[in-house]
Amino acid sequence: MNKEINLSTLIIGYGNPGRQDDGLGPACADRIAELNLAGVTVETNYQLTVEDALELSRFQQVVFIDASLRGGKPFFLQQIEADDECPMSSHVLSPQAVVTLSRTLFSANTEAFLMGIRGYAFDHFEEALSPEAQHNLNQAFDYLASWLQSREKIHGHA
Amino acid sequence: MNLDKPKTRIVEIEPVTRVEGHGKVTIHLDDDNNVAEARLHIVEFRGFERFIRGRLLWEAPVIVQRLCGICPVSHHIAAAKAMDMIVGADVLPPTAEKMRRLMHYGQVMQSNVLHFFHLSSPDLLFGFDAPRGKRNIFNVIKEFPDLAKQGVLMRKYGQEVILHTAGKKIHGTGAIPGGINKNLSLQERDLLLQDIEQMKVWAKGAVDVAKGYTLEHLTQVEKFANFNSSHLSLVREDGALDLYHGGLRATDAAGNIIFDHVDYQDFNDYIMEEVRPWSYMKFPFIKSRGALDGWYRVGPLSRLNNVAFIDTPLANAEHKEFRALTHDKPNHMSLAYHWARMIEVLHCVEKIHELLLDPDLQGADLRVTGERREEGVGVIEAPRGSLFHHYKVDKNDQITYCNLIVSTTHNNNGMNRAVTDVAKKYLGGKKRITEGMLNHVEVAVRAYDPCLSCATHALGQMPLTVELFDADGALIHSNSQHMGQDVPSD
Numbered sequence: 001m002n003k004e005i006n007l008s009t010l011i012i013g014y015g016n017p018g019r020q021d022d023g024l025g026p027a028c029a030d031r032i033a034e035l036n037l038a039g040v041t042v043e044t045n046y047q048l049t050v051e052d053a054l055e056l057s058r059f060q061q062v063v064f065i066d067a068s069l070r071g072g073k074p075f076f077l078q079q080i081e082a083d084d085e086c087p088m089s090s091h092v093l094s095p096q097a098v099v100t101l102s103r104t105l106f107s108a109n110t111e112a113f114l115m116g117i118r119g120y121a122f123d124h125f126e127e128a129l130s131p132e133a134q135h136n137l138n139q140a141f142d143y144l145a146s147w148l149q150s151r152e153k154i155h156g157h158a
Numbered sequence: 159m160n161l162d163k164p165k166t167r168i169v170e171i172e173p174v175t176r177v178e179g180h181g182k183v184t185i186h187l188d189d190d191n192n193v194a195e196a197r198l199h200i201v202e203f204r205g206f207e208r209f210i211r212g213r214l215l216w217e218a219p220v221i222v223q224r225l226c227g228i229c230p231v232s233h234h235i236a237a238a239k240a241m242d243m244i245v246g247a248d249v250l251p252p253t254a255e256k257m258r259r260l261m262h263y264g265q266v267m268q269s270n271v272l273h274f275f276h277l278s279s280p281d282l283l284f285g286f287d288a289p290r291g292k293r294n295i296f297n298v299i300k301e302f303p304d305l306a307k308q309g310v311l312m313r314k315y316g317q318e319v320i321l322h323t324a325g326k327k328i329h330g331t332g333a334i335p336g337g338i339n340k341n342l343s344l345q346e347r348d349l350l351l352q353d354i355e356q357m358k359v360w361a362k363g364a365v366d367v368a369k370g371y372t373l374e375h376l377t378q379v380e381k382f383a384n385f386n387s388s389h390l391s392l393v394r395e396d397g398a399l400d401l402y403h404g405g406l407r408a409t410d411a412a413g414n415i416i417f418d419h420v421d422y423q424d425f426n427d428y429i430m431e432e433v434r435p436w437s438y439m440k441f442p443f444i445k446s447r448g449a450l451d452g453w454y455r456v457g458p459l460s461r462l463n464n465v466a467f468i469d470t471p472l473a474n475a476e477h478k479e480f481r482a483l484t485h486d487k488p489n490h491m492s493l494a495y496h497w498a499r500m501i502e503v504l505h506c507v508e509k510i511h512e513l514l515l516d517p518d519l520q521g522a523d524l525r526v527t528g529e530r531r532e533e534g535v536g537v538i539e540a541p542r543g544s545l546f547h548h549y550k551v552d553k554n555d556q557i558t559y560c561n562l563i564v565s566t567t568h569n570n571n572g573m574n575r576a577v578t579d580v581a582k583k584y585l586g587g588k589k590r591i592t593e594g595m596l597n598h599v600e601v602a603v604r605a606y607d608p609c610l611s612c613a614t615h616a617l618g619q620m621p622l623t624v625e626l627f628d629a630d631g632a633l634i635h636s637n638s639q640h641m642g643q644d645v646p647s648d
Binding site: 017019046047049050051053054100101104105124125126127 | 208221228276300306307309314317
């Protein structure tokens with residue numbers, strides 16, 4: 001279980017694509033993966049897990065992408081810090097809690113960002129985004145792709 | 159006790175902060191502030207059973223993983239087992255069954271580890287009465303960093319087992335109707351073998367923590383949500399613990415057999431589901447005992463009560479010690495779930511090791527079919543308990559019927575009894591509810607680790623509703639409180 005370090009950027013898109021707009025995170029991450037950006041590793045999952053803390057410790061920066069019920073439209077991107085006041089359960093784990101675990105247990109110094117993409121429909125089993133969420137996804141993807149490439153230049157991987 | 163009498167007051171609280179969102183507990187007080195009953199309310203999504211109608215049978219093991227972000231592999235395997243029946247695959251090739259077993263042991267191991275190390279350990283290590291600010295995982299990290307790190311690394315190991323058996327860490331496609339779509343390469347086997355001895359040491363250590371807590375606090379454990387119930391689980395033909403396959407066994411509170419080695423294809427002849435007006439969840443019960451007395455519990459505690467032995471040496475030794483505590487009679491203590499859960503982790507690690515050394519995993523015979531049927535049931539012992547998948551398909555292979563009974567549903571009545579028991583002991587007769595009292599209710603719910611809303615976790619979601627009713631049952635206040643995180647305002 002040796003850990004490699006300095007692999008640049010990890011993207012974690014999370015949410016349940018079977019629950020309509022809850023799939024925004026994985027959908028955006030999948031589109032970023034298709035770009036094959038140098039130094040960018042993309043993961044998707046239903047939700048965050050404690051072992052993400054180990055994974056992100058291998059990277060210089062991490063971007064969590066999730067659907068958002070509230071917050072700026074069409075999306076927001078903000079830097080986040082460790083927060084040991086965050087609630088945590090076997091079912092709910094916040095990005096801040098993952099960052100806290102990573103810093104505390106694995107001495108990570110990973111810069112962490114959270115992108116929230118505004119969604120609207122979450123109540124039914126359906127593997128499709130609402131039209132409004134699709135619109136927001138397009139804008140979030142364009143911004144993130146551009147942002148990643150500009151940051152990659154700063155980090156010297158592009 | 160008549161809960162509908164007009165002078166019963168209802169106070170709703172939010173005690174389930176480390177369980178998960180869509181749940182609340184209502185405590186029903188009488189005029190003297192004594193607890194009449196407590197109820198755990200869970201919003202259960204039933205829409206899936208409609209959603210899957212019309213889909214093709216071979217899609218089911220993949221689609222059902224959308225149900226739950228915590229146990230996707232459990233649903234994957236249960237659906238595949240049901241579809242085995244429909245494609246006539248009554249006996250799988252050894253490679254297929256052993257690959258599925260390996261996948262399942264990896265899943266149970268990682269799920270139980272997460273529950274124990276990161277959800278329940280703060281209660282056990284710091285005590286129920288510790289302030290909420292201290293009783294959390296971050297303080298476990300500070301004061302017991304090695305234990306916290308072990309939890310993460312054991313979870314990761316379980317996920318690696320899933321990756322190499324299901325093909326992906328999530329949304330795996332490994333189990334298919336009639337078998338499996340990949341074997342385990344020697345390279346994958348060797349990779350997993352590298353850390354198996356370490357996992358065994360840590361699993362044994364986890365058993366020691368859970369056992370140590372139980373025995374050192376036995377007075378409290380025996381007093382806390384310890385109530386008689388029946389227990390249901392799969393058991394192997396020889397009575398051994400088997401998390402993947404077996405017949406259904408139900409035992410009563412004294413340990414007497416109610417039914418045994420029942421083919422789960424016929425579960426409807428033995429288990430019924432009751433609907434109650436105040437809950438979205440159904441209440442299953444053993445048909446022969448009736449709705450009032452036929453309720454039962456499932457999960458690690460029930461499994462270790464029901465089985466005669468465990469077929470791996472380290473876990474079997476622990477099982478003997480576990481059973482000795484109650485003189486080979488059923489253990490009904492809710493807090494003993496934790497000890498049982500860790501014995502199962504040790505068993506899973508031993509089974510993973512055993513399977514990794516089995517050359518059948520490199521076999522090429524991966525799938526079988528037989529006489530086509532139109533109906534099938536798949537049952538496995540998921541981390542939280544028995545998981546039932548029941549499907550019917552038409553001659554075009556399209557699903558026409560689906561009914562799932564998940565572990566949390568099986569445990570619905572038991573959890574309500576646990577909450578009521580604790581509320582009566584710790585809240586009764588008090589004029590106000592203190593944080594310490596709430597902690598006890600929370601700990602009772604957590605022992606069962608109910609799966610509450612099946613993986614919709616958008617930022618800013620408001621999963622908890624707190625409502626207050628007056629003596630006539632009228633809603634006088636409602637408040638929602640999100641347990642997620644702050645997001646920028648609009």
